Amino acid sequence: SxxxxxxxxxxxxxxxxxxxxxxLETGIGATGQNLELLDGVLAVLRAxxxxxxxxxxxxxxxxxxxxxxxxAAAKAAVVSAGESTCKSTNTDRxxxxxxxxxxxxxxxxxxxxxxxxxxxxxxxxxxxxxxQPHIDVEVLKRPKCWLAGAPxxxxxxxxxxxxxVL
Numbered sequence: 001s002x003x004x005x006x007x008x009x010x011x012x013x014x015x016x017x018x019x020x021x022x023x024l025e026t027g028i029g030a031t032g033q034n035l036e037l038l039d040g041v042l043a044v045l046r047a048x049x050x051x052x053x054x055x056x057x058x059x060x061x062x063x064x065x066x067x068x069x070x071x072a073a074a075k076a077a078v079v080s081a082g083e084s085t086c087k088s089t090n091t092d093r094x095x096x097x098x099x100x101x102x103x104x105x106x107x108x109x110x111x112x113x114x115x116x117x118x119x120x121x122x123x124x125x126x127x128x129x130x131x132q133p134h135i136d137v138e139v140l141k142r143p144k145c146w147l148a149g150a151p152x153x154x155x156x157x158x159x160x161x162x163x164x165v166l
Contacts, residue, residue: 003022003023003024003025004020004021004022004023004040004041005020005021006018006019006020006021006041006044006064007019008048008050010057013051015050016050016100016106017050017051017052017053018044018045018048018050018051018052018053019053019054019055019056020041020045020055020056021054021055021056022041022055022056022057022058023056023057023059023061024036024038024056024058024059026035026059027059028059029030029059029060029064030058030060030064030065030067030068030070031068034059035068035070036071038070041054042070042073042074045074048089049103051100051104052101053098053099053100053104053126053128054076054098054099054100055098055124055126056096056097056098056099057095057096057121058093058096059093059095059099060152061093061094061095062078062080062094062097065078065099066078070099071099074099074103075101075102076099076100076101077099077100077101077102077104077105077106077107078097078098078099078106079097079098079099079100079108079110079126080094080097080110080124081094081097081110081124082094084122086120086121086122087120087122088120091120095121096121096122096123096124097110097124098110098124098126107111108126108127108128108134109126109127110124110126110127119123131162
């Protein structure tokens, strides 16, 4: 769907995580086709069995999302800045926020970037607690001894007899 994107990211956290980006239908809240989309997302998250972050223009408030049952069904937590993200003549509500795997509740800092204002929405930002990834470097060392006879490489078949001299 043009309203949903999903990626498995093998960075930042051991085992990786799923990043989901959603844009739910405007004006219907947590009902109808928005719930159908959320059911599909939930089915994929259950099948993948990895922690996840969902960043979305939910087009409903965090309370409405919790009340529709999605957050409980997903075993998730809402992470929001607690500020309005949609400011227009008709509304002044928080519609842009995050839902994360419950085990990550309280692990992220969020804020609203109000100076970014290309539409009625402002940017909701979540800072991930990422550490420098472990970089494993294998150092090749010179062998203590060499095979007797001609040089051996992947282009030549080495017999067991060649190793008998070691």
